[in-house]
Amino acid sequence: MMKRSAIAFSAITATMATAGVVQATTLEDVKAKGFVQCGVSQGLPGFSNFDDKGNWTGVDVDVCRAVAAAVFGDATKVKYTPLSAKERFTALQSGEIDVLSRNTTWTQTRDTALGLNFTGVNYYDGQGFMVRKDLGVKSALELSGAAVCTNTGTTTELNLADYFRANSMDYKVVAFEKADEVVAAYDAGRCDVYTTDQSGLYAQRIKLKEPDAHMVLPEVISKEPLGPVTRHGDDEWFDIVKWTLNCMLNSEEMGVTSANVGDMAGSDNPGIKRLLGSEGDAGKNLGLDPGWCEAIVTQVGNYGESFAANLGPETPLKIERGLNALWTQGGIQYAPPIR
């Protein structure tokens, strides 16, 4: 009897000592389960949205699909976890998702104390205000005393407080957990103002009863660099997600599109050769196949294509490239070179 319990005891202590040491990397995990678990929003048109055909679409969703294309050569091997702003970081920290691609602002606190790594910026945004046109307000500086609807767990509620304080204005913040509830409450007249990232304002305005009765004020009160996120402690996976985005940007810069990628594979341009894997070790350096970037462009498209299909002038959101144009075209999208 005593002997048996002694064995049990040492077994327990042994597990205690070894647990936490043997830890598979995210890449191994993802390969073993056969798909990428991607954290997205609960429905933000243009970024991550569950469309009427039952598919997830948007520029953030394209990042998830691109990661799957890089890892598996198959952009469909993604499972999505819709998350509210408040839930997203816990989901990533706890390993419930592999990548968070959900209009998330890169901030110092999140990058450090929250244990997260931002892999780049897939949309340069800034916070704005939306009001009913009949309110007769032309500038955010006229908003003193207003009731403002927004989301909890966002940079938005912090910037809002900063802006009103800096301009010595009063306000009442009504902060909801879910974006749909913010829209519903604003539409029901609970607030004078709706504030979030400008892209979000354009996207959510579509959901209002009379979208044309509302306008976005000219002021942009913050910097909101939105990008995909991984957790601390796995540099290999961090690199993969980072270079997935860089592949999409570099492809656009070099004129490689989903339509011409087949022809481009035969190009003599050494840069394109490295990009598409016929020269150099880009794939090997990431622990992936040489054709990782080719798979991304073929199945998802380059950055410009993804932007045009989800946010551009041809879509209901009608957003110009603006800051998000490549650096060669007057924007600030600038990816480090593949070499």
Next chain:
Amino acid sequence: MSTNHDISTAPAKPPIWNDPVYRGIFFQVLVLGAVVLFGLYIFNNTAENLERQGIASGFGFMNTTAGFGIITHLVEYTEESSYGRAFLVGLLNTLLVSAVGVVLATLIGLLVGIARLSKNLLVSGIATVYIEVIRNIPLLLQIFFWYFAVLRSVPAPKNSIALLDTFFLNNRGLYSPAPMPQPGFMWIVIALIVAIVGIIIMRNWAHKRQERTGQPFHTFYVSLAILIGLPALAAIITGLPLAWEYPVLKGFNFQGGLVMIPEFVALLLALSIYTGAFIAEIVRAGILSVSHGQTEAASALGLRNNITLRLVVLPQALRVIIPPLTSQYLNLVKNSSLAAAIAYPELVSIFAGTVLNQTGQAVEVILITMGVYLTISLTISLFMNWYNKKMALVER
């Protein structure tokens, strides 16, 4: 026959490892040890994982500046206050909606519970429908229903419904004048405290006297007179040193005065109407548990109806009512956390929501939040157990 024999000559003491007493102790120690080890393991593992991912830990964040606004707060709070202060704001908001909710739910439950036993078919029918409908719709849906019902049925601030130009109702809340105590107001508060102490002494005296002489005393009316009279007297002497701050429409919204926001109203309605339905059933069961013979005996003794209800039926019914009532109160407090959905800033939405998200310190924040709910629940349980003991049958 043989058993007798066995008892007289007690069996030899078994060896220690076969002794049921020692065995029992041994296994309990073993299980306890395993539980403690498991706890340690979880703790170590968590600490190690947090460390490896470089996630901040510890409780230092409670002193960091919060930086976000909160729509209603019972204590002073600004964006420059700390996360610890935000925690306090959330906690007080939880306690406020829970306390008012418990009172309202009890009143609704009492009324509907009695109504359901009514001999009037219409009254008992309405009570039955209310109970069946409300108990079978998820609370979250009811919260949304009341929220949007409240929002949609009242006008925008510019077209507020005004009463006497002092009370205003619009979709930003119900505004009323705020009392602003002036110097000297303390005397009225002191008078109120004296009145309450006086009432307690008077009741004790009346109780003793009734036990001695059998003479009842009009405790209720005398209490009421003291409670209103003393502070009123103090107010007249000091010249009522109380000013009022009236709400006025400035720009988009009313400024000044007291405001009850729609989120609070909706949550309060939903919680008390929902819990009230469950309490009604408990009240009905309690009343039915007192046998009819008791009522008949009381009226045979010549007791009036309301006295029978108050002194004979209710005290006995309470013994059946209180234990399940306690768990309804606990439910109400815990359900108040559903407020996160409609932006009422209570503990879960402010602390386990916003603060957790801004600091990323999930483990600490959730531990504190669980500790708070546990404390509230245990306090309610202790109080109700005490009350239950007090109400229990005292045999003479």
